[in-house]
Amino acid sequence: MTLAELTALLRECAGEDEGVDLDGDTLDTPLAELKYDSLAVLQTAGRIECDYGIRLSDDAVAEAHTPRLLLDFINESLAESRAQAAA
Amino acid sequence: MTSATAPRTAPGTAPGERRAGTAAPVFTGIGVAAPNGLGTRDWWRATLAGESGIRPVSRFDASGYPATLAGEVPGFDAEARIPNRLLPQTDHMTRLALAAAEEALADSGADVGQAPDLTAGVATAASAGGFEFGQRELQALWSKGGQYVSAYQSFAWFYAVNAGQISIKHGLGGPSGVLVTEQAGGLDAVAQARRHLRKGSRLIVTGGVDGAVCPWGWTAQLTGGRMTTVADPAAAYLPFDAAASGHVPGEGGAILVLEAEAAARERGARTYGAFAGYAATFDPPPGSGGEPGLRRAIELALADAGTAPQAVDVVFADAAGVPSLDRAEAAAIRAVFGARAVPVTAPKTMTGRLQAGAGSLDLAAALLSIRDGVLPPTVNVRPDPGHGLDLVTSAREHPVRTALVLARGQGGFNAATVVTAAGS
Structure with a gap:
């Protein structure tokens, strides 16, 4: 998953704060500064789980404070899921 | 903190309670979302002109139900009126409440929202919560599974959701809550606001905006047995008429700003009247x-x-x-x-x-x-x-x-x- 894909899902699932530029360089901007609280991230993670058929641990999602950390975790989970499917 | 049970004149009464208790609190702001007008000005003009907002239901297909009329708020553009972040997490009636609260606070000219304010709170009324939102998510639950239910269901259908959203949006950090007494709630909530003012708050955003014009809400209200089945908007809701046959339900309401009289006087607020x-x-x-x-x-x-x-x-x-x-x-x-x-x-x-x-x-x-x-x-x-x-x-x-x-x-x-x- 790319930053652009994650941003699109965040927008769709949790909206977009009028004072935030989501199309800028947000990779290491804390999600809280992007005005996404834990519930917004939980909602988006739930959507990713449904779309990609994976499970994301709530604790790990809660610890991912930036888009980069969240993407790393999601992409790790996707890779594991693919590896399991291939095995 | 003052005790909720202390009589107003008892020793130990908070200064704010004594000061606020000396005169009836006053209304300083009005915000309206009504079926015959969105915004106080449009609604009041239509109301004095006798213009009704009762029409066939448009929010869902009610043609298969015994009752087919509703009062729906006209011309509400949620995207234009509600912050984008709040759209995925709000029921229609909460959006109407947020719009009315914003109008009421602007109308009052009160200085709120600059910082978390512990002297300003919210007391709203609700009868059902966000039924339209709740219905959508419950449908997702039984048709697709729990993982498809919105995380925002955790509060979006609650009775207290309007009080919470208004409190967060306007930085009203004082007492906040909801009264649930069906139609009496729109008055009971304002009385709750008066209690908060007597205990020392300076301003309470209060009132009720409600509505459940969706199949689930409709079915629930039909079981109450008081809805009319008359389909002519001009002949359906006729209280005190020999032809009375029940009522037409509607959505909307009003949000009011109620202030301690002294607080309103100190800031030179225009007041509509006293509670x-x-x-x-x-x-x-x-x-x-x-x-x-x-x-x-x-x-x-x-x-x-x-x-x-x-x-x-x-x-x-x-x-x-x-x-x-x-x-x-x-x-x-x-x-x-x-x-x-x-x-x-x-x-x-x-x-x-x-x-x-x-x-x-x-x-x-x-x-x-x-x-x-x-x-x-x-x-x-x-x-x-x-x-x-x-x-x-x-x-x-x-x-x-x-x-x-x-x-x-x-x-x-x-x-x-x-x-x-x-x-x-």
Whole structure:
């Protein structure tokens, strides 16, 4: 998953704060500064789980404070899921 | 912190309570989302013109249901009125409440939202919560599975959701909560606001905006047995008419800013009027033969305001539109005031019954009646003379210094509120 894909899902699932530029360089901007609280991230993670058929641990999602950390975790989970499917 | 149970004059009473308790709190802001007008100005103009917002349901296909009419708020553009972040997490009626709260606070000119403010709070009323949102998510639950249910379901369908969202959006960090007494709630919430002011708050955003015009809400309300099945918008909701057949439900209501009198005076606020008296009673058990509690609520509210019945210039009726309930309300009004002794009106004939929004919208109408010296009409109704009421069937020029607003909630709730011209 790319930053652009994650941003699109965040927008769709949790909206977009009028004072935030989501199309800028947000990779290491804390999600809280992007005005996404834990519930917004939980909602988006739930959507990713449904779309990609994976499970994301709530604790790990809660610890991912930036888009980069969240993407790393999601992409790790996707890779594991693919590896399991291939095995 | 002051104790909720301490009498106002007891030693240890918070200074704020003593100061605020010396004069009735005042209304300084009004925000409206009503089926016959979005925004106070549009709604009040339509109301005085007798323009009804009752029409065939448009929010869902109601053609297969016994009742097909509703009062729906016109011209509401959620994308334009609600912050984008709040759209995925709000029911339609919460969006209406947020718009009304924003209008009310702007109207009041009060300085809120700069920082978390512990002296300003929220007291709203609700009857069902966000049913339309809840229905969508419950459908996702049983058709697709729990992982498809929105995380925002965790609060979006709660009774307290409007109070919470208004509190967060405007930085109102003081006491916050919700009253759930069906249609009486729109008055009970404002009384709760008065309690907070007596305990030291300076400002409470209060009132009710409600609505459940969706299949789930419709089905729930139909089981209440009080909805009309008449399909002609001009003949469906006819309280105090011999042809009364039940009510049309609607969405919307009003959000009001209620302030401690001293706080409003200190900042030079324009005031619409004072919250002078209030009482709530409960009906005796069904079938017990006891008198309904409405007369007692009226008498207690007048006593609370220190107002004689002769001083009341207009009564805003609950106006159930159910013959037995209309008879009971008319009897209560006659018992206190005498037959045809006070003008009675039900502008909700233009909006339908708004559940927890109704009493608050009637309070807004009462305050503007005081301001403008005019009584809004009860439309479409040919008054049954047997009720012995002076029903206002077209807008009437009439000086108003004191208005009585009544609301009954299904399940036995009665509330009565007296509002007076500021400085009365």
